[in-house]
Amino acid sequence: MSDSDLLPIVIIGGGGHAAVIADILLRQNRTILAVVSPDEISHRKVFTGMNRLVSDDQIRQFDPETVRLVNGIGMIPRSKFRQQVNDTYLALDYEFETVIANEAIVSPYAEVGPGVQIFPGAIVQSGAVLGAHSIINTSAVIEHDCQIGAYNHIAPRATLCGRVRSESAVYVGAGATVIHNISLAKNSIVTAGTTVVSSLDELQITYPARAVTRSI
């Protein structure tokens, strides 16, 4: 597919996550038709000159065959909102663009699902599989043969070592390390900064060890 075949984009959301995505897309010379945000977006320079739509309903003015959507809503632990937005528009036959920053390193031997977003500095190694609509945030590392489920968020500088497997809607916080061969079940959460050395069950959350300070 040549650049001219790429469809224009509508970004859903106007916050920080959307701003990073707009920046990535502009540097790839993509056309951004509109940013959907009930809130003002003009304080973020990257949106300068862009058309703002105030309501999700206005997306339907675009024929699904003529645009691609990008979900610019950041993922919050325990929130299903991001996924619900995708489900709504997928049911209406819209497709979500896969966004890979120029500054990300993605092995040609990795598989990247539809709607995945890979931010600058991220590394996805050979044999990794990224499930649909997952976010691989800034400088996250997905090592060889990891299998990441749909709607995961791997936050900035998190590292998944070799052959980590995650099911859907897993959240790995910033700077966390998950050692090799670990499984993270559906809806589990690794809090920021944690080193995970044993697998997590569904809806489990793991916290890092903390230094204890007391008077001596």
Ligand SMILES: CC(=O)SCCNC(=O)CCNC(=O)[C@H](O)C(C)(C)COP(=O)(O)OP(=O)(O)OC[C@H]1O[C@@H](n2cnc3c(N)ncnc32)[C@H](O)[C@@H]1OP(=O)(O)O
């Ligand atoms: C571009 C971007 O910015 S993307 C966003 C990146 N952001 C992140 O990665 C942060 C993700 N968030 C986290 O990791 C959070 O810690 C959460 C939301 C998962 C915490 O979840 P909760 O279960 O609600 O934890 P809660 O806030 O109730 O805290 C429980 C205890 O754990 C502690 N705690 C929570 N998170 C952490 C953490 N990451 N490291 C150390 N201690 C923590 C709290 O201080 C609290 O301690 P206390 O009981 O002694 O008071």
